[in-house]
Amino acid sequence: MTNSFRTLDDVNVSGKRVLVRVDLNVPMDNGRVTDATRLERIAPTITEISGKGGRVILLAHFGRPKGVDPKQSLKPVAAALADVIKKPVAFADDCVGDIATNAVAAMKDGDILCLENTRFHTREEKNDPTFVAQLAALGDIWVNDAFSAAHRAHASTEGLGHVLPAFAGRTMQAELVALGKALDAPTRPVIAIVGGAKVSSKIDLLENLVTKVDALVIGGGMANTFLHAQGFGIGKSLCEKDLAATALRIMEKAETANCAIILPVDGVVATKFEANAPSHAYGIEAIPDDGMILDVGPRSIDRINAAIDDAATLVWNGPVGAFEIAPFDKGTVSSARHAAARTKAGKLVSVAGGGDTVAALNHAGVAEDFSYISTAGGAFLEWIEGKPLPGVEVLRVAKG
Structure with missing residues (x-):
């Protein structure tokens, strides 16, 4: 490349x-x-x-x-x-x-x-x-x-x-070299962490990634849509119920491509979306009807970090929880710091991009420690979606 x-x-x-x-x-x-x-x-x-x-x-x-x-x-x-x-x-x-x-x-x-x-x-x-x-x-x-x-x-x-x-x-050269290392000719295994609120804005991204990576961690509000599609009750959590069939199709495509999908096994739940709202971690099969999942829980964090430990290359787009307000930033911050430590130890090539992602990594204090952070929003997303970029x-x- x-x-x-x-x-x-x-x-x-x-x-x-x-x-x-x-x-x-x-x-x-x-x-x-x-x-x-x-x-x-x-x-x-x-x-x-x-x-x-x-x-x-x-x-x-x-x-x-x-x-x-x-x-x-x-x-x-x-x-x-x-x-x-x-x-x-x-x-x-x-x-x-x-x-x-x-x-x-x-x-x-x-x-x-x-x-x-x-x-x-x-x-x-x-x-x-x-x-x-x-x-x-x-x-x-x-x-x-x-x-x-x-x-x-x-x-x-x-x-x-x-x-x-x-x-x-x-x-431009630095960006193309970094992105090439991450997806065009990566050192395997490759893991992607994709978060954010909505599946609808990242369907193309997910469909391309499952054919390119060995494991795909899905977090943030979009994970709820996948959990709902599998029949889990998610209470009042953000969810695009009309995309359940799309979520299942992406999971089938991942299975065919030998890509492991890693979804939350527990969630941090509150009844209202505000800073320091009383919250509690529940297993994914026990989310209260009046609760909202606002972050991944401690067992999910362990699973994400274990996946990062197994990887040689990481591509990250989107936070795994509502990182803007405490304490619902814990999942994103813990995993970001874990990835940064692996990168600094020379065990991981880590590439991240997209507006929310840059803000989340800055919030975690690790933006300097990733191998490469792309400040390009739309271009970075289209590149991960596998679309040719005219200017490139x-x-x-x-x-x-």
Whole structure:
């Protein structure tokens, strides 16, 4: 996998105008960036190209503007990026046309320029060929460093790869290598932990995983749907009863594929969903009618941790309980810390991704200890679902 796409090792950027697609979609509050994680992730690509004498021209979107919207300008983000990389970042008030052309023409080798929000133009999301051509005219090569936008076939995330020589940036490269290790050519046994509230949002994911992994741990609200499908009473727990047949089909598919499905054998139950509500662990065959399962119980935690002990590779998406409120974070925190300890001991390759998952691992204090954490939500999910990502595919096939 690592050799099937081209990277910065395959190109001389000196004196070249390098269009770099990055993810600058960072959380903002009152014009200030509140979390610079994504800016820190793209810093190596930007500083490497600049350091080698390339002219770095950043392309990115921000939010979902309907036309030009000053509130969704990238200008404050460019300023925050300059703080992160400790280099000046110039800014142009448009990403095409005379403003962009003149700003690029004024650049010297090593300069960094951020162009305005690509989504201020509706043609960006339509992958309009004339818009692609306007963007392409600003650069000599295209580097895609935005894995998180790679599931979208837009002008700046995919279209440019068909008209300019295309390469993966360092962040994209790291992501593809990590994900390749996890599912494309993993060290076995492979275990997946999938949690979250709803089965409906993860049917494709589960159906793909059972054909790829040796064991699949199902937790969170979605586990209740599987338990209900097997005839267990789950009281007032969150459950998609209309998906019982789907759950059984996934279990049958797992059996055919020799994938062990690990469901909770006990649950932490409360009568109301609020912090520190009185709770008690019950076996799965004894859930009270007025109770809600809000976390996996102690025996289930032991089973999950035993499965982690048996694994050489772990893919994690979604918490196994309502981790946002104590004490229903215990299952997620215990298993996350167990996986982190195995990873640090060199016994496990652990890859996690998705918004809730990142928040849960940060809550457990172990985000730094996993082998790789993907900050990409939709792209990470589609990748685990086995779907080709347009922004990645164009790097595989791109010639130039």
